[in-house]
Amino acid sequence: MEKKINLLAPAKINAFLEIMGRRSDGYHDLKTLFIPVSLYDKIELDLISDGIKVFCSDEDAPSDENNLAAKAARLFFERTGIESGLEIRIEKNIPVAAGLGGGSSDAAAVLKGLNSYFGAPFGIRELCSMGLGLGADVPFFIHSVPSYAEGIGEILAPVEKMVPYEVLIVNPGVPLSTAEVYKNLNLGLTKCKKENKYPALNQGLCDIKEILCNDLEISAMSLCPVIEEIKAYITGQDADGVLMSGSGPSVFGLFSDADKAKKAAGIIKANTKWWACQVEMILGPYGFAA
Missing domain, CATH: 3.30.70.890 (GHMP kinase, C-terminal domain)
Structure with missing residues (x-):
């Protein structure tokens, strides 16, 4: 089997973002409209014998275990029990810490990419549940369609009729x-x-x-x-x-x-x-x- 997996991770914009109030767990309840856009990080996954290594083209993004893509890979292997290592190469085209969701999108892409490669052991809902533990925006990127979101961003509904711009x-x-x-x-x-x-x-x-x-x-x-x-x-x-x-x-x-x-x-x-x-x-x- 081919050991390399090539992925695209899109950015997002928020067409509106309403903050409803602060929760007891420190997060904020919100209402927002997520829209994915055609700006992509390019990710290459290479299965190796052990360990998770990250190489990122943008020095402002972490190139260690703190990278969300690495956390996503570790979570996937832990949940499946698959014994494998992974080398993650990220060509960052989405600016870092920019309000565009680049890190969350990278994590979602890794979860979806590994899930597909290993025969889809998880359904979409399970992937979203796993992703939420990594970041509030990750479930949206699992779906990657225009979505109305509530809660901390994890309660999602697709928006099917939208004037394109x-x-x-x-x-x-x-x-x-x-x-x-x-x-x-x-x-x-x-x-x-x-x-x-x-x-x-x-x-x-x-x-x-x-x-x-x-x-x-x-x-x-x-x-x-x-x-x-x-x-x-x-x-x-x-x-x-x-x-x-x-x-x-x-x-x-x-x-x-x-x-x-x-x-x-x-x-x-x-x-x-x-x-x-x-x-x-x-x-x-x-x-x-x-």
Whole structure:
């Protein structure tokens, strides 16, 4: 059998993120709309005799047992009892600590890749349960379709009707700790309207540009003021909507016209030091398998 497994791990954006309140376990209940996009980390798995080794192209990401991809592999082998080692090579194209879910996506890709290679010992629900122990976003990446999420992000429902947009993602090159953003959060300043948007979203009754909101923006901006500058810059490029993704500091702009998105990306790359990438939303296939 071929011992190498090649995987793609997509990034995500949050079209809205409402923080409902802090839980007794330290996490926060939330409502969010996850959308996977066509920006990928490339992962190569190579089965070896023993040990788990990680080689990552981005020095800001851990290249040891603290990497979520390594934790995912260790968890899979522990749960299955399979005696094998693994070499993980990650070509990082998703910025690190950027609100785009790169680490969680890598972990999900490793779980799914190993599960497929070894004959699918786990179903989707089992993989999601395993992934949740690694990170709140991992279950979403197990599915990797537009999803409305509640709880800490693990209660998922697919959103099947969505107006597609070209997406421009801009990152200032400054990592921002999710834990610090939540620690700095003042729940009294949250502004997103607390309601269940899933019915309207799933029936195609609302355009995502009309619901863009992120309760973590104020906290993130106080720690990383350039976020506000990036939002203004993208807005000035005639975007249909602009929002910070996740806990930041990445900001995305929605464009109904691909040429406008391409032009905006070129202008930002030519006139700033920010990282910019034009991507597409990944829509479907839908339906969550048991």
